[in-house]
Amino acid sequence: MRDSTPAIHLRDIGSFHVGGRLQQLSGLPAVSVTLAQGGPSRSVDRNGTLVTGQMYVQRYLQVEPRHPLPVLLWHGGGMTGANWESTPDGRPGWLMHLLRSGFDVYVADAMERGRASWSPWPEVYESAPLFRTLEEGWAMFRMGLPEGFSVTEGLRVPHPGQQFPIDAFDRFAAQWVPRWVGHEAATLAAYEQLIRQVGRCIVIGHSQGGGFALQAARRWPEQIHAVVALEPSGAPSHAVSAEASAHASQHLVVWGDFIQQHPIWSTYRTAVDTYMRAISETGARVDFLDLPGLGIEGNSHFPMLDLNSELIAQRVVDWLKQVSSTAEQGQPYEVRA
């Protein structure tokens, strides 16, 4: 099982929750349940206090980091930090690439997802969550056309040249989590707490997390030295782009393939590219890694999980090294309670 890839030397692996608040529930009827094997049943009072709005963050700190700023990894909608750990077919994820490249890394599970926990509705959240089906994910993540997927018929026909490890698509779906609509502001508030706690940093965000990363860079450019938006599904509205000034974050936007075959992605991309052009015109550095345009074809919506994920990770790391030469290490400051 030994391989020749370099080992990583860590002084700390740990985690913490940031953000959130206490919320009290009252007026709910009690329920009677048996929770322990062979134990007695007991009455559970659902009234009382819950924590809501918090975010989970796992940190990996190097013995000798080779870069002045840590990287924060922000997953997309209906996902968790597991997206960055291993590919569904068992290859090392971008977490390992970044650790082997010498960065300290912080992996977030955004509010309501994964180890961040979530809250009941309608008592706390306004509505029920959405569960992404394999059918929806197949098309939305640009694995192939909708008619190329059928569980009952055992059909998995990907786009020609698809880089996603299609045999592991069903296994990938095991890591999808429910998501809610209308929680963007609360999620961004938790990300703000994270940035305050970590200090000056680099953010790599994917899909919805790429949109959050662009928002965060617009709001707190003094904290975010550089932002990598990997297939961002949204961007700030143009009206505020004038805020992106001489001290703006440096931006890299990565796009995969098959966008024209999926009209919703053409729409998303147009909105993002319009925003990127607008802030570029104010003087912010904006670079694009348009993979098909560079002759790197076949990438899905998940370039960090595709078969050429290591190649793309290396391109991103090369860009980070280039823009990190101007970085100064920030001092963490206290989280507001």
Added chain:
Amino acid sequence: MRDSTPAIHLRDIGSFHVGGRLQQLSGLPAVSVTLAQGGPSRSVDRNGTLVTGQMYVQRYLQVEPRHPLPVLLWHGGGMTGANWESTPDGRPGWLMHLLRSGFDVYVADAMERGRASWSPWPEVYESAPLFRTLEEGWAMFRMGLPEGFSVTEGLRVPHPGQQFPIDAFDRFAAQWVPRWVGHEAATLAAYEQLIRQVGRCIVIGHSQGGGFALQAARRWPEQIHAVVALEPSGAPSHAVSAEASAHASQHLVVWGDFIQQHPIWSTYRTAVDTYMRAISETGARVDFLDLPGLGIEGNSHFPMLDLNSELIAQRVVDWLKQVSSTAEQGQPYEVRA
């Protein structure tokens, strides 16, 4: 920020999901939502296929493990693997202690919790989940008596000599996740898949996870060399204890303090201790770490998070080293699809 504790040298950090199955939903009405910032609204078809019953596992593999068998960490009810990572007041968790002690470590998020994801009800699960309030956790986790806790009055009066870092109790509650009743068999099935994939191992389980660990040791003693049940909230029924024979797992049970002040814990403990005596009589090795009996006073239901967590970790590691001398490294075998 540097400290003098030894660094850890890892060849791999990664994760995977095990267990679970595809389930198809039909007959649900579509909903219209806007999921991407600034994007158009779109109709979401909730019908289709979901993965359900899977478990998430994160693995940390040493460059040079100093023990032949890996340790599997199984959290308790309403918790996730975050329990093992850091204490709520920011000290290193048992994950770091075990890594520094030279073990390969696998941290699970059991079915329905954390990064394992969860499924909708009543479409897949039979019932709604339970959310543990701070008030319930305060008493259930033996922080203090119920009347010593009040959010509205700002009251946090712990048991005298309490080892849990009480100032971090509210922050600890940020990592609690919802739980369902009646999922024990499905959860144990996912743990079986994990054990099949990892091969011969040591299991450390806490609370509900301690009960699962005792169940697993009874069912698959040839796979589980040793089991540490940390404050187990349940045990197998006695009737099957005859199965614990000469090739049984070796058992260590750890109990904290304040059990007599919390009648439900007296009940749970009596059931567990009765089972342990029964399997001991069949010849299985059963050891107890009764902390107050050893003069180590004040531990809550979470010895791995208490202020003396490192001391208790060291006692457990010492026991593991003692019983590991008879271990042989197992060969992983294929997971059944």
